[in-house]
Amino acid sequence: xxxxxxxxxxxxxxxxxxxxxxxxxxxxxxxxxxxxxxxxxxxxxxxxxxxxxxxxxxxxxxxxxxxxxxxxxxxxxxxxxxxxxxxxxxxxxxxxxxxxxxxxxxxxxxxx
Numbered sequence: 001x002x003x004x005x006x007x008x009x010x011x012x013x014x015x016x017x018x019x020x021x022x023x024x025x026x027x028x029x030x031x032x033x034x035x036x037x038x039x040x041x042x043x044x045x046x047x048x049x050x051x052x053x054x055x056x057x058x059x060x061x062x063x064x065x066x067x068x069x070x071x072x073x074x075x076x077x078x079x080x081x082x083x084x085x086x087x088x089x090x091x092x093x094x095x096x097x098x099x100x101x102x103x104x105x106x107x108x109x110x111x112x
Contacts, residue, residue, distance in 0.1 A: 004109050038050040
């Protein structure tokens, strides 16, 4: 039951983050280098940021985990992310499939 509740809560947070206004991002000394597509707050105080950016002229979709430092400022976690090159962004189709399967699984679990 706990797994179902965690998945349900995570899906709800994701839907809110994607549908609502962009999360307010602080102005720390570390700045995002591109366009923030999503900023999703996590239960542990961290934040997952998805960005579209260009590094050395090449477009990338990046996923990076930011954690709070002792002063409360969010900093990118070393080793806490990855990037997809433009030709690898087709993985978004797989994410869409996973999201739909998660929705169907939750509906079955709730008896709908």
